[in-house]
Amino acid sequence: MSHSTSKPVAIHGTIDLSAIAPDDFDASLQLRVAAVYDGRVLASTTVAAESPAASVPFSLDAEPVLLPGARWPCPIRLLVGPDVGDMELMAMDTAAMDVDFVPPRDSGREQEQAADEAAKAAATLAVGTLVVTPALYFCWLFCCRTYTIRGRVVCRHWIYDPQTGRYRFCDAPVPGATVEAYDVDRFFIWYRRDFIASGVTDINGNFTIRFRWCCLRWWPWVLKYWAIDPDLVVQVQALLQQHGITLPPLPPGPDPDPVYLQQIAAQAGLAQRASAAMVPGVAAEPVSAEAMLSVLPPSSELAALRVWPWWNGNDCAPDVVFRVTQLCDGQLRVIHSETNAQTRWDIPTSLHVTLLANQYACCLPVCRDPECPECLQVTYVGCTTASQIGETAGPPDLRGYALAASAGDRPFYGNLQIRGAVGSDVDYFKVQVSRNGGAWTDLPVPAFAGFSRSYWDGSNPVPAPAPAFTPVLKNGETVIITRRHYEDLHPALPRFGGSVIWFDYDTLFYFNTLASGALTPDALYELRFIGYAANAADDLILSSARLLPGCGQHSTESVFIRIDNQAMAHLPPTPLHPCGPGSVHLCTNEPDCYIRKICVNEGTPAQHCISACDILRLAASDTLTIHFTVSVPHTVQDGHLGGYTLAAEYGVSLAFDIGTGLHGTFAPDPTFETGPDYLSALGQGAPRPHWFGGDYKVTLRGSDFPVCCAYLLRLRAWKRTTDGCSDPRYVHHNEFEFAFTVLRPELCPDICPDRALALPAPASGLATAMGTGAP
Structure with missing residues (x-):
């Protein structure tokens, strides 16, 4: 309906509370007066009543709707209720009055015209008194309540205690985060979320959210902003299918569709209320919950999840989920987001929650003990605890391998974060290194690499500035300043509870094993530390130099690190073994993987080998043998193969794994441990900590190929190398692909009508080379 707004009108009136007994009156209840038209609030105001004896005046400026060509605006409806939101106010019982802007027509025409002109010119309109009955007032008092949500947003850190053999956790607070509370409604396969209120976390991660909430009628057809919930679709569909009811195709729009529900009800046996045939896209009236439940199967599970029509009550308490954002490192990040499955139904008026932030949050690192003096303790290399790094010289020699105790035997690579605790009496330290048990030398720059660490200054966003902790040449020694000494030299740093809040307490330095010219890589390195004190001028006291012992130990603290960086070395590419630009295969043999040949019906008179892009006619009983190689350099420094996979991809995002037993089994070709992973290879006789790989094969049958289609064989291999945090499968890896088409006559x-038209024997080129077993 096309319309425009007229000039604003100041509407005045009073609210009569005289029927309310003094003992039942609550002066803290704020009242709201709203001008409503066509389902929306045009204007509103909030008033307070000091006692029931006095009339409460109100005034609001509204712009009523004026239809095109009309002289007078459309009437409006005044509502009086508690101070709640627009939708809540229009969905509950209120005192109401219709306000008509057209003057009465009981006078003569001249008087009427004079009244018309006077009314148009008037900027105010007195509407009289709206009377509030005791029943209404009691509903406002007891159906609308104040809710308080208190909580904390934290980063939960799990810590393994080797003394007890158990894990414990510590919660680090997340400051400056905005916590938003939403109310969830569910209607058949739809859901909606309404923003309720928000709060901001303090330095301890605590927040408080207060809001007013009223017990409302459940009017899903009035509510807006619905969306289809995929989880509800699955649950409702499963329930209906058990009773022979098919869920129709999803409606195109986001809002609940009465016709869609009527289709389901009709399918379930509900007689139509209208005698006329249903017209697609037109609904006479929404289907009631009672009518739907009379034909739909019951579900206590969906009722418990507050899904209409299985649940059809009054929404008397909020059903809450939370979303938390934080401005961290200059970016607004979502650090906690709850799904509908996490809804807290019918929360109490006082609720306490603990919300766990994800890895994108900036949390205050309080989960730490102060450092002990006169020692240094290496705690982590990346994310790997020092206790998980091998120290046994063997045999086998497991020194420097991560996860050695569990036979993970992962060497390290790249730029490694060395973390630990250094005593408060140490002002500067340097690092010394021994390669393969050789002499100790100072770790040179840039292998001895610095970093920056941020601190919190109490403001948002967090964190604040990031001072650099980099190696410096001081009194002839290349050293890094300790965190505690940096604090002593900078007394103006902001302190909370007497301490600077750093976002990184434990980084000592970075061991850059890729630094050009600084190290000879692929070796066993041992690191130790020399500490220095500084004088009042911040010069090193060279006589204070000492090898730092491990905390709680009499021996010098050191850590072994086995390095295996990926070398980009590869045989020159060939048509059967390409690499580099234009190929998915990397020009590296750390690791290398490739398919050597593929033969049909191997070992029979009908044997023939194929080339890439060939078209194969395979019967279900025919065999297809894939010969492939997966390897790493056969050296003392390497032998760190982690595993491999082989898969066939076809159609639209379809695939099946090869070699796991269902579609063939990996076998040596002719020897070597087949794996296909390091732990399996150890069980097959690989000499720990080495597995060099080798030549393998796997035999498929024609029946393994489910459709006539083009197939891509994808061979993937990886090493066990890690930076202390990364998954080795995605670090040093390589791939090889081979494509062909399979036609099965029975499919x-x-x-392919003629089975006799099998692929001829290869004549020359790639097929000939592969058929002869060329490498």
């Missing part, structure tokens, strides 16, 4: 007879 596609129109394409």
Whole structure:
């Protein structure tokens, strides 16, 4: 309906509370007066009543709706209720009055015209008194309540205690985060979320949210902003299918569709209320919950999840989920987001929650003990605890391997974060290194690499500035300043509870094993530390130099690190073994993987080998043998193969794994441990901590290929190397692909009607080379 707004009108009136007994009156109840038209609030005001004896005046400026060509605006409806939101006010019982802007027509025409002109010119309109009955007032008092949500947003850190053999956790607070509370409604396969209120976390991660909430009628057809919930679709569909009811195709729009529900009800046996045939896209009236439940199967589970029509009550308490954002490192990040499955139904008026932030949050690192003096303790290399790094010289020699105790035997690579605790009496330290048990030398720059660490200054966003902790040449020694000494030299740093809040307490330095010219890589390195004190001028006291012992130990603290960086070395590419630009295969043999040949019906008179892009006609009983190689350099420094996979991809995002037993089994070709992973290879006799790989094969049958289609064989291999945090499968890896087409006569007879038209024996080129077993 096309319309415009007229000039604003100041509407005045009073609210009569005289029927309310003094003992039942609550002066803290704020009242709201709203001008409503066409389902929306045009204007509103909030008033307070000091006692029931006095009339409460109100005034609001509203712009009523004026239809095109009309002289007078459309009437409006005044509502009086508690101070709640627009939708809540229009969905509950209120005192109401219709206000008509057209003057009465009981006078003569001249008087009427004079009244018309006077009314148009008037900027105010007195509407009289709206009377509030005791029943209404009691509903406002007891149906609308104040809710308080208190809580904390934290980063939960799990810590393994080797003394007890158990894990414990510590919660680090997340400051400056905005916590938003939403109310969830569910209607058949739809859901909606309404923003309720928000709060901001303090330095301890605590927040408080207060809001007013009223017990409302459940009017899903009035509510807006619905969306289809995929989880509800699955649950409702499963329930209906158990009773022979099919869920129709999803409606195109986001809002609940009465016709869609009527289709389901009709399918379930509900007689139509209208005698006329249903017109697609037109609904006479929404289907009631009672009518739907009379034909739909019951579900206590969906009722417990507050899904209409299985649940059809009054929404008397909020059903809350939370979303938390934080401005961290200059970016607004979502650090906690709850799904509908996490809804807290019918929360109490006082609720306490603990919300766990994800890895994108900036949390205050309080989960730490102060450092002990006169020692240094290496705690982590990346994310790997020092206790998980091998120290046994063997045999086998497991020194420097991560996860050695569990036979993970992962060497390290790249730029490694060395973390630990250093005593408060140490002002500067340097690092010394021994390669393969050789002499100790100072770790040179840039292998001895610095970093920056941020601190919190109490403001948002967090964190604040990030001072650099980099190696400096001081009194002839290349050293890094300790965190505690940096604090002593900078007394103006902001302190909370007497301490600077750093976002990184434990980084000592970075061991850059890729630094050009600084190290000879692929070796066993041992690191130790020399500490220095500084004088009042901040010069090193060279006589204070000492090898730092481990905390709680009499021996010098050191850590072994086995390095295996990926070398980009590879045999020159060939047509059967390409690499580099234009190929998915990397020009590296750390690791290398490739398919050597593929033969049909191997070992029989009908044996023939194929080339890439060939078209194969395979019967279900025919065999297809894939010969492939997966390897790493056969050296003392390497032998760190982690595993491999082989898969066939076809159609639209379809695939099946090869070699796991269902579609063939990996076998040596002719020897070597087949794996296909390091732990399996150890069980097959690989000499720990080495597995060099080798030549393998796997035999498929024609029946393994489910459709007539083009197939891509993807061979993937990886090493066990890690930076202390990364998953080795995605670090040093390589791939090889081989494509061909399979036609099975029993599946596609129109394409390959003549079984005798098998692929001829290869004549020359790639097929000949592969058929002869060329490498």
